[in-house]
Amino acid sequence: xxxxxxxxxxxxxxxxxxxxxxxxxxxxxxxxxxxxxxxxxxxxxxxxxxxxxxxxxxxxxxxxxxxxxxxxxxxxxxxxxxxxxxxxxxxxxxxxxxxxxxxxxxxxxxxxxxxxxxxxxxxxxxxxxxxxxxxxxxxxxxxxxxxxxxxxxxxxxxxxxxxxxxxxxxxxxxxxxxxxxxxxxxxxxxxxxxxxxxxxxxxxxxxxxxxxxxxxxxxxxxxxxxxxxxxxxxxxxxxxxxxxxxxxxxxxxxxxxxxxxxxxxxxxxxxxxxxxxxxxxxxxxxxxxxxxxxxxxxxxxxxxxxxxxxxxxxxxxx
Amino acid sequence: xxxxxxxxxxxxxxxxxxxxxxxxxxxxxxxxxxxxxxxxxxxxxxxxxxxxxxxxxxxxxxxxxxxxxxxxxxxxxxxxxxxxxxxxxxxxxxxxxxxxxxxxxxxxxxxxxxxxxxxxxxxxxxxxxxxxxxxxxxxxxxxxxxxxxxxxxxxxxxxxxxxxxxxxxxxxxxxxxxxxxxxxxxxxxxxxxxxxxxxxxxxxxxxxxxxxxxxxxxxxxxxxxxxxxxxxxxxxxxxxxxxxxxxxxxxxxxxxxxxxxxxxxxxxxxxxxxxxxxxxxxxxxxxxxxxxxxxxxxxxxxxxxxxxxxxxxxxxxxxxxxxxxxxxxxxxxxxxxxxxxxxxxxxxxxxxxxxxxxxxxxxxxxxxxxxxxxxxxxxxxxxxxxxxxxxxxxxxxxxxxxxxxxxxxxxxxxxxxxxxxxxxxxxxxxxxxxxxxxxxxxx
Numbered sequence: 166x167x168x169x170x171x172x173x174x175x176x177x178x179x180x181x182x183x184x185x186x187x188x189x190x191x192x193x194x195x196x197x198x199x200x201x202x203x204x205x206x207x208x209x210x211x212x213x214x215x216x217x218x219x220x221x222x223x224x225x226x227x228x229x230x231x232x233x234x235x236x237x238x239x240x241x242x243x244x245x246x247x248x249x250x251x252x253x254x255x256x257x258x259x260x261x262x263x264x265x266x267x268x269x270x271x272x273x274x275x276x277x278x279x280x281x282x283x284x285x286x287x288x289x290x291x292x293x294x295x296x297x298x299x300x301x302x303x304x305x306x307x308x309x310x311x312x313x314x315x316x317x318x319x320x321x322x323x324x325x326x327x328x329x330x331x332x333x334x335x336x337x338x339x340x341x342x343x344x345x346x347x348x349x350x351x352x353x354x355x356x357x358x359x360x361x362x363x364x365x366x367x368x369x370x371x372x373x374x375x376x377x378x379x380x381x382x383x384x385x386x387x388x389x390x391x392x393x394x395x396x397x398x399x400x401x402x403x404x405x406x407x408x409x410x411x412x413x414x415x416x417x418x419x420x421x422x423x424x425x426x427x428x429x430x431x432x433x434x435x436x437x438x439x440x441x442x443x444x445x446x447x448x449x450x451x452x453x454x455x456x457x458x459x460x461x462x463x464x465x466x467x468x469x470x471x472x473x474x475x476x477x478x479x480x481x482x483x
Numbered sequence: 484x485x486x487x488x489x490x491x492x493x494x495x496x497x498x499x500x501x502x503x504x505x506x507x508x509x510x511x512x513x514x515x516x517x518x519x520x521x522x523x524x525x526x527x528x529x530x531x532x533x534x535x536x537x538x539x540x541x542x543x544x545x546x547x548x549x550x551x552x553x554x555x556x557x558x559x560x561x562x563x564x565x566x567x568x569x570x571x572x573x574x575x576x577x578x579x580x581x582x583x584x585x586x587x588x589x590x591x592x593x594x595x596x597x598x599x600x601x602x603x604x605x606x607x608x609x610x611x612x613x614x615x616x617x618x619x620x621x622x623x624x625x626x627x628x629x630x631x632x633x634x635x636x637x638x639x640x641x642x643x644x645x646x647x648x649x650x651x652x653x654x655x656x657x658x659x660x661x662x663x664x665x666x667x668x669x670x671x672x673x674x675x676x677x678x679x680x681x682x683x684x685x686x687x688x689x690x691x692x693x694x695x696x697x698x699x700x701x702x703x704x705x706x707x708x709x710x711x712x713x714x715x716x717x718x719x720x721x722x723x724x725x726x727x728x729x730x731x732x733x734x735x736x737x738x739x740x741x742x743x744x745x746x747x748x749x750x751x752x753x754x755x756x757x758x759x760x761x762x763x764x765x766x767x768x769x770x771x772x773x774x775x776x777x778x779x780x781x782x783x784x785x786x787x788x789x790x791x792x793x794x795x796x797x798x799x800x801x802x803x804x805x806x807x808x809x810x811x812x813x814x815x816x817x818x819x820x821x822x823x824x825x826x827x828x829x830x831x832x833x834x835x836x837x838x839x840x841x842x843x844x845x846x847x848x849x850x851x852x853x854x855x856x857x858x859x860x861x862x863x864x865x866x867x868x869x870x871x872x873x874x875x876x877x878x879x880x881x882x883x884x885x886x887x888x889x890x891x892x893x894x895x896x897x898x899x900x901x902x903x904x905x906x907x908x909x910x911x912x913x914x915x916x917x918x919x920x921x922x923x924x925x926x
Contacts, residue, residue, distance in 0.1 A: 172828060173815045173846035174581075176911040178897030180502055180656060180821035181847065184904040186855055239852070283853035283905075416857040421869065472889040473731060473866040474744040 186282070190242030192370050193411070196363035197249050200353040200407065203346055207311040208257035208319065212352055215252045218261045222268035223248030230277035243282050247271050250290035250411060253353025254404060254451065255297075257309050258319060267297040287458045288418045291451050298451075308349045322349040325402040326447040343401035354404040364410035376423055377430045378409040384434025392442055405437060408450040418458040425461075425468035433457045498865040499724040499732070500898045502822065504695060508659045508780050508788035513667055515792050516805060518595055522564050522796025524550065525577055525586045528835040529623040530630045531557035536587060542569045547598040547773040549619075550587050559621045559631045559836075563589055564775040564794035566596040578818050578832045579629075579825060586833075589796070601771040605678045613682050613768050620767035621774045621836075626650055626661075626728065626757035627819055629837040632764065635756070636682050638749045645752040647679055647688040648737050649761060651703070652721060652728035654693060655820025657782040658840040661758050663790045664778055665692070665699040668762050669706035675761030676716060678768050683754055688716040689737050690758075695723035725822060726896040730755045732865045744892055759839070779834055783817075783843035784810035793834045799841050800830040809843055817842040822897045849906040860899035860909060866892045870899035874912045882919045890916055 204212045223244040231238040251267055271293035279285040298305055308327065309319030323329035325339075325348050332339055342348050346356025354360075367373045382400050390396035399405070413419060413433055420429050433453040440449025527533040534551035544550060544563040551561040570590045577584035605613060618633035638644055649672070653661040665672065676688050690707075692700050704718045721727055721736050731742050733755060740751045748755050756764075759777060766772040775794055779802060782788040786807030793802055799816060803809060817824035818838045834841070860870035872888045875881075893913050900909040 171814075172826070172830070173848075174826045174828060175815070175846060175848065176826075176908055176914075177817075177824055177895075178822045178901050178910065179815070179817055179824060179826065179842070179844065179847070180901065181849065181903075181906065182500065182502065182901050184859065184902055185906075186852060186904045189855075189857070189904055241852075281853060283855045416855050421856060421858045421861055421871070469869060469888075470861060470864075470867045472744060472868055472892050473735070474741040474746065474892070475867070475889075476743050 186241045186243070189372055190246050192372055193246050193367065194242060194249065196366040197246070197253070197353075197411065199359040199363050200253060200356065201249065203356040203359040204253065204257070204352045205315070207346055207355060208309065208352060209312045209317055210315045212252070212257065214261060215255065215259065215264050215352065216249060218264045219252040219268045220245050220248035222265045223251070223272050226269045226272035227277065230273055230281075234277065234281075236281070241282070244272055247276070247289045247293075251293045253407060254290065254294045254351050256305055256307060257352050258307055260304060263297055263301050263304060266300075267293040270296045283417055285417055286461075287455055288412050288415050291412060291455050291458075294451055295455060310349050311347050311355075324349045324447065325398070326441065328447065340397060340401060343398070348402075350402075351404060354407045357401050357406045360406040360410055364406075367410060367414070373410070373414040374423060374426060377414045377419070377426050380427050380430035381409040381413050381434045382406070384431045385437050388435060388438040389442065392438060394438075394442060399438070399441065403441075403448045404450040408433075408454055412450075412454050413457070418461060420461050420464040420468060422465075422468050422470055424470075425464040428464050428468060429457050429461065432460070497724075498863060498867070498898075499726060500863050500901050501723075502656050502725055502901060504723070505656045505782070506659045506662070506695075507657075508782050508790050509662055509696075511659075511663070511787075511789050513663050513778055513790045513792055514805075516794075516797065516802060518565055518591060518593075519794060519797045519801055520591050521570070522589050522591075522794060523575060523586055523798070523831075523833040524561055524564065524589065524796040525575060525584045525833065525835060526551045526561055527577065527579075527584050528561065528629060528795065528837065529559040530628065531555065531559070531634075533585065534558060534561045536572055536585065538569050538572075538587065540569055540572060543567070543592075544569060544589060545596045545598045546775060547600070549773075550589075553618070553621075553631075557631055557634050559623050560619065561587070562621055562773040562775055564796050565589055565591045566594050567592040575833075576828060578827055578835060579837065581825070581828070598773075602769060603771065605681065605768050608768070610682050613678060616768050616771065617764060620763075620772065622760065622763050622767050623774070623836050624757055625759035625763060625777060625836060625839070627823070627837050627839055632756070632760055635754060636679065638683075638754070642749045643752055644683050644685055644749060644754055645687060646738065646754075647676065647683060647685050648733060648748070648753050648755045649676055649688060649690040649758060650728055650730075650733060650755050651690055651692040651696075651699060651758045652733060653696070654723070654725045654728040655822050655824075655840070656725075657788075657842055658780045658820050659782075660778040660780045660790055660839045662696050662699050664759055664762060665696070666702050669702050671762040671765045672703070672758050673706050673710070673716070674769065675756075675763070675765040678764055679754070679756060679761065680716075685754075686715050690716065690718045691721050691727075691733055691737055692718060693723040693727055694720040725898060725901075726865055726894070729865065729894050729896055731894065744889065774836060777834070777836065777838070779838055780840045781806045781843075782840060784813050784845065785843055795835055796833045798831045798833060799827065802834070802841055803830065803843065810845075812845050813843045815844050815846045817844065822901065823895065851907050852905040854905055854907060857904060859902040859904065863898040863902045865896060865898060866894060868892055870909045870913070871907075873916050874907055874909055877912045877916045877919075882916060882923060885916045885920055890920070893917075
């Protein structure tokens with residue numbers, strides 16, 4: 166003790182919990198591994214190339230961006246998550262160069278240009294997805310049915326939400342196919358089961374609150390039912406599950422408080438049904454979340470927790 | 484469904500955090516430390532006005548003799564804690580504020596000679612007499628906040644006080660001083676409870692103990708059962724969740740009522756007193772004994788963590804020497820717990836009235852990252868605040884916005900910073916914000 170010459174002064178608390186940004190991101194990555202594995206199973210080994218491209222480009226872009234902004238590059242895993250999520254929302258045979266462009270856009274424009282992690286307004290993966298959809302529309306409309314072998318090229322097929330979708334399956338069999346993921350669709354969105362397991366991991370680690378997926382999916386269910394649609398089909402089809410567990414729950418771009426998160430989720434749910442049923446696009450999850458991202462600052466301004474001992478009358482003075 | 488199940492399912496908001504308890508000294512009985520050769524007594528060991536020196540260099544003093552008188556109502560006198568000679572009246576770095584504070588240094592004559600103590604039966608004393616005895620013996624809140632006790636026990640007449648809440652929560656990790664006191668000195672504590680109930684003329688008292696201290700709960704319960712004329716005193720087990728021992732959190736747990744913002748527990752009819760303070764009140768009122776010592780837990784990276792009775796002014800180093808081999812990698816000493824305690828500049832820092840723990844640890848500096856808006860600080864805040872907003876405002880210099888987020892409500896418990904994945908020192912930002920607001924005269 167006495168050989169220590171100087172004692173270190175630092176502010177309280179002197180004890181920190183085990184939460185860290187890196188830990189959060191790696192748990193999300195872990196939770197995403199299941200949908201990724203499912204994607205390889207359904208759409209072949211090409212998915213692995215897509216994932217490698219997406220992640221690599223995202224990490225490299227972040228590295229370069231940090232270099233240009235003269236900030237230290239921190240391998241916190243957030244770029245990995247963005248890269249994976251971008252691939253999971255792309256059609257299964259998207260050319261790799263489009264993935265690369267999208268991935269660069271996600272990090273360079275949607276994230277770093279806004280100030281980096283914590284400052285971006287829009288979910289980077291979804292912003293990237295929206296960007297490439299607008300830029301390379303024709304290249305991104307080819308959907309394939311799940312493949313029979315890992316190396317197979319795939320047969321063009323309509324997604325369940327697409328206009329050309331016809332099925333010979335009974336209702337029960339269709340629900341089962343949607344639940345397990347044996348349908349055409351974006352890389353990682355087809356298997357509800359695998360996404361639910363991933364979501365359960367996030368919930369178990371306390372990374373997300375149950376309110377977001379429950380209110381998001383619940384709203385889609387109720388509203389599509391009210392509008393005379395098949396509610397079960399609407400919650401199982403498309404990217405709703407992936408969006409509800411992995412994108413609407415993004416810390417940075419969703420409201421801070423539980424109340425705010427519920428408003429966000431309900432709003433996004435309404436938008437999904439409106440876009441799917443009344444709009445011209447087959448799918449609305451991506452835009453529903455992006456639009457709600459834009460109103461998040463507004464929600465945060467008005468939805469605040471009640472301070473301990475709050476006296477309503479003092480509000481006017483403040 | 485009970486609240487715990489609701490909280491686990493996320494159906495009910497659960498504020499606070501659950502740091503590891505690490506209460507390794509819990510099985511160690513309280514020990515006396517040898518009397519120090521020298522004590523350094525800062526004249527401000529309490530909240531309020533600094534006491535004024537009442538002795539001069541060379542004076543002979545006895546234990547319990549007033550060496551500095553309180554300066555005003557919200558203040559407390561300081562007593563000699565050893566007998567001997569006043570060696571120096573000087574200025575030291577306060578172990579609480581880190582700012583210069585006047586101090587009196589006494590050199591021991593080795594005799595431990597006390598002043599004459601005048602004992603009394605509290606039942607024959609008037610409230611005024613009891614309060615005077617508490618004031619003159621220098622009793623302050625010993626849970627760490629050190630608010631002068633006589634002030635707390637004299638609420639304005641328009642406030643109707645109905646409940647005494649006895650704070651035995653001891654929610655900070657490592658600290659076991661109150662836990663041991665409850666196990667070993669239950670009768671003294673309860674005698675103190677009765678005195679305070681008499682002064683406040685309340686009929687109800689709740690002794691709140693965190694449910695991770697089952698022995699203390701049992702011991703206090705037994706002591707209550709032995710009372711000849713049982714008053715309405717009950718032991719209440721409260722959830723072990725930091726910061727349960729913060730006054731306002733405790734009031735909410737016990738009375739299911741929130742203290743109005745900017746108010747005090749007395750606004751909802753409660754007075755909160757820490758168990759160590761109550762034992763000291765018994766000593767003061769019944770035995771006439773001034774506050775000269777307390778139980779201090781020495782914990783952390785020492786081979787034998789202990790609970791020691793130390794005279795105020797004893798250098799921390801002499802307590803540490805009694806606790807076995809300290810780890811060689813120690814480079815930090817904290818007075819108080821790890822959540823709210825204060826890092827000390829030197830091992831010579833003196834134990835004072837509010838020092839419930841000397842914690843030895845290795846410093847753990849972590850780089851601060853950008854906020855990712857995860858909301859953990861909001862979820863863990865026991866005061867229902869949005870701590871990240873304070874950081875935002877302080878970083879931008881927008882201090883005027885801070886009151887809109889109710890910064891005054893913050894008790895600086897550190898739950899937000901404990902849980903922050905970006906290692907943001909939220910409490911430091913909040914303190915800066917409060918200081919800046921004070922400078923600008925904004926309330």
